[in-house]
Amino acid sequence: xxxxxxxxxxxxxxxxxxxxxxxxxxxxxxxxxxxxxxxxxxxxxxxxxxxxxxxxxxxxxxxxxxxxxxxxxxxxxxxxxxxxxxxxxxxxxxxxxxxxxxxxxxxxxxxxxxxxxxxxxxxxxxxxxxxxxxxxxxxxxxxxxxxxxxxxxxxxxxxxxxxxxxxxxxxxxxxxxxxxxxxxxxxxxxxxxxxxxxxxxxxxxxxxxxxxxxxxxxxxxxxxxxxxxxxxxxxxxxxxxxxxxxxxxxxxxxxxxxxxxxxxxxxxxxxxxxxxxxxxxxxxxxxxxxxxxxxxxxxxxxxxxxxxxxxxxxxxxxxxxxxxxxxxxxxxxxxxxxxxxxxxxxxxxxxxxxxxxxxxxxxxxxxxxxxxxxxxxxxxxxxxxxxxxxxxxxxxxxxxxxxxxxxxxxxxxxxxxxxx
Numbered sequence: 001x002x003x004x005x006x007x008x009x010x011x012x013x014x015x016x017x018x019x020x021x022x023x024x025x026x027x028x029x030x031x032x033x034x035x036x037x038x039x040x041x042x043x044x045x046x047x048x049x050x051x052x053x054x055x056x057x058x059x060x061x062x063x064x065x066x067x068x069x070x071x072x073x074x075x076x077x078x079x080x081x082x083x084x085x086x087x088x089x090x091x092x093x094x095x096x097x098x099x100x101x102x103x104x105x106x107x108x109x110x111x112x113x114x115x116x117x118x119x120x121x122x123x124x125x126x127x128x129x130x131x132x133x134x135x136x137x138x139x140x141x142x143x144x145x146x147x148x149x150x151x152x153x154x155x156x157x158x159x160x161x162x163x164x165x166x167x168x169x170x171x172x173x174x175x176x177x178x179x180x181x182x183x184x185x186x187x188x189x190x191x192x193x194x195x196x197x198x199x200x201x202x203x204x205x206x207x208x209x210x211x212x213x214x215x216x217x218x219x220x221x222x223x224x225x226x227x228x229x230x231x232x233x234x235x236x237x238x239x240x241x242x243x244x245x246x247x248x249x250x251x252x253x254x255x256x257x258x259x260x261x262x263x264x265x266x267x268x269x270x271x272x273x274x275x276x277x278x279x280x281x282x283x284x285x286x287x288x289x290x291x292x293x294x295x296x297x298x299x300x301x302x303x304x305x306x307x308x309x310x311x312x313x314x315x316x317x318x319x320x321x322x323x324x325x326x327x328x329x330x331x332x333x334x335x336x337x338x339x340x341x342x343x344x345x346x347x348x349x350x351x352x353x354x355x356x357x358x359x360x361x362x363x364x365x366x367x368x369x370x371x372x373x374x375x376x377x378x379x380x381x382x383x384x385x386x387x388x389x390x391x392x393x394x395x396x397x398x399x400x401x402x403x404x405x406x407x408x409x410x411x412x413x414x415x416x417x418x419x420x
Contacts, residue, residue: 121398
């Protein structure tokens with residue numbers, strides 16, 4: 001959008017006439033990093049007052065107009081639904097002595113706006129935004145609004161254009177992709193997420209389809225079947241569990257039980273034995289007893305995740321969990337986190353070692369950071385592989401290669417190319 005108005009990106013903030021910060025407020029760590037960046041922005045604004053500073057995204061939405069009192073050097077602030085208005089907001093700011101804000105509902109989804117891609121072979125495609133689950137710890141429904149799906153025809157048209165431009169892999173994005181289409185008006189054009197995958201799988205030239213994030217309460221056998229049967233859909237599922245204890249899941253308002261989650265995982269492995277499964281786990285949720293944490297540990301042992309993103313509970317103002325009693329001491333959280341990370345990394349290493357000797361199809365992503373001349377690729381199961389091309393092979397990002405795995409850690413694999 002800004003390039004369409006004549007702006008040109010620069011890499012040095014000192015040179016910029018406009019600084020735009022796109023923010024997250026899901027965890028406190030993101031806000032802490034943002035405050036450091038905004039301190040630098042304040043200095044740059046003082047040095048050149050005509051420089052514009054804009055703040056967008058969830059952090060801005062959570063503060064709304066109060067943001068201009070907290071950060072008086074801001075010229076523009078806007079919420080996630082108001083990205084399309086940024087050029088006009090900047091025009092207004094040029095003639096204003098106060099901050100200009102936009103935090104209202106908008107019919108425009110960011111997926112429908114002009115795109116700027118950093119990759120020639122991979123693209124992120126928004127299929128929906130917002131969330132209506134209201135997990136007790138999560139700020140997303142409060143700052144991104146209810147679930148809203150893009151029309152399937154728009155998504156398919158976008159993907160066809162991407163493929164014609166050389167893209168071979170897409171990742172479909174949504175706070176809860178399993179709920180895609182539920183908010184659309186009933187009719188012939190209404191599709192659910194599985195039907196959307198079927199439409200995209202039929203796009204000629206599209207080699208890989210990924211998606212995130214899935215919610216366990218909405219995952220069903222049809223989606224697992226689509227992962228099994230549709231050629232382009234990769235055999236990787238990111239399915240946040242958050243906890244293995246029913247008592248904590250209920251306090252989190254997750255909408256499923258431990259047994260429901262375990263049954264889903266069992267069906268996934270039954271239908272797709274080679275599926276890769278990753279998850280999110282929260283440690284130190286208010287009221288988490290030792291027995292609750294033990295249930296999370298045994299869930300990890302049972303489900304055998306290929307990777308787990310583990311987080312300390314982060315209280316978010318405005319959420320139900322922020323008012324719950326039973327805060328966990330930091331020393332206990334650190335100990336539990338260490339135990340959980342050790343367990344999940346050990347399981348991931350075992351699963352990766354089990355791949356040694358197997359042949360894997362990789363999509364080349366670029367040079368490896370580990371050794372000159374080596375390349376980095378990714379399996380259909382979303383595992384990173386570092387390998388050295390052999391013979392006369394000349395591979396570029398977006399190309400595909402078959403390799404034989406010869407080494408593994410908990411996070412990466414190494415391999416040698418197989419003769420074509």
